[in-house]
Amino acid sequence: MSVVVRAGSLTPPQFSEQKGTTPLVCLTAYTTPMARLVDSHCDMVLVGDSVGMVLHGLPSTLGVDLEMIIMHGRAVRRGLERALMVVDMPFGTYEEGPQQAFCNAARIMRETGCAAIKLEGGKTMAETIAFLTARGIPVVAHIGLTPQAVHAIGGYGVQGRGEDGDSVRNDAASVAEAGAFAVVLEKVPEPLARRITKDISIPTIGIGASPACDGQILVTEDALGMFAEFRPKFVKAFAELGTAAADAIASYAQEVREGRFPAAEHVYGDRAQPVHQGDAA
Template identity: 55%
Template sequence: MSTTSTISKKLAVSDPDQISENYAKKKKMTVPLFTGRKGGDPLVCLTAYTAHVARLVDEQADMILVGDSLGMVIHGMPNTLGVTMEHMIMHGQAVMRGAEKALVVVDMPFGSFEESPEVAFRNASRIIKETGCTAVKLEGGAEMAGTIEYLSTRGIPVMAHIGLMPQQMNTAGGFKAVREQDQFDAVVSDAKAVEAAGAFSVVVEGVAVRLANEVTNAVSIPTIGIGASVECDGQILVFEDMVGLFPRVPTFVKRYGNMEDMMRDAITRYSEEVRKRAFPTDEHTYKAKESS
């Protein structure tokens, strides 16, 4: 059975043949194709951290982000600050084993790019070499423009990240959305600065709708919203948030499934059957064979 038909069955798709046909027609996403979608059909973006989830997401997504949010949703960290290069590379490698056509972008973790453009290049090139991904993402606006330019002019595509920046939670006093109007001009300036520096796209996180619209209209590169506006050029959510696998649900997340309840039910039923000696049954065991 093909990978696409297997995925279709797992997702309970009503017409697997149509899904397979659409997937076969889907082009391999590149940075120029991604940037060319500015103002066009909305870009579908999701995170993934494992090969299997990457295969599922790849069927629909234009971009897969191996985000440093993996520290929280996979490794149980309180925030993203403890994520290391080794974490990002390991999960990036897993995602690249599952993704075929989506553009794969890997987050640069806290402390891996801020020191200097040279350090950022060393770490970004390591991520690309060791994972096979196409691009990296880093947080920061005008203050990181020099680093973005250094990377992009040396063959490393960069997706920027402005607005609410989780890696700056300590200086911001937590995860705080940008809603005060006196903050708007600075965020718009950040967007223009990262575009001028060579970023091929920019994530706009946790900002008021009006600000997200202003940013989208101010730059010629795609804006990818998360907690922003439907008018952004694309949207991204953390996969575990979207399918109901993470208990804390941010305001901007819509749950499209409740995998936690489904998994809890499966675990409960399995436990009950084991305790009753109802599992395994004959169909789940091996029969002895006569020696030849």
């Protein structure tokens, strides 16, 4: 099953051309309602593999597979009109080599209608990025902290401090040269992010990488304060919807138990009444 990208959507070249201008706004979405909410405000909407932790309760992103990411990608596609839609490639779907990556990326694009895919890795993924872009698959790279490699790198610590900065810089140069049209920098020090942003020709999208980047991305549920028990330093909650939702649910439960809901205005009587839009039959 293929999905057609809407004509008004931002394209990868248009996104890339915004480097060095107004900072690029990026958020995640996994559902149609959330996609509709963020669309008019965002340049890029990412169907991230963070969906495994945010919506499915997985302990990491490693349990996300193609079927899961494609299902959520289809839902997001229905809610977007303007923003560039990018879908994460799950762990194990591209690391084997360029051919594996192409087959799975092509499937993701065909079945979700996304405009690009994102994959993790720097210099080691350059050959794969070049292979994909040469065959019409736009790529967003992801370097610094790469959550799919959390076991190999020893946790979720800051990447690129001291001498390790040269490795991250080389990763950035490699993915840009290979043809990625943007690169996510995750959890790297501000001076390194600033230098990379200056050195490479494609936009840098920061998550825990300071305002020195060309744009920013957050998991939308983090920005909405829906996971207060897990809030990294780089996250700012622009609302506390988790607390608000908990309070609303508690109020509902109390009113039901006390017999105060449903009240008279929520009950249908024997006599016919005017039907208001949204009423059930």
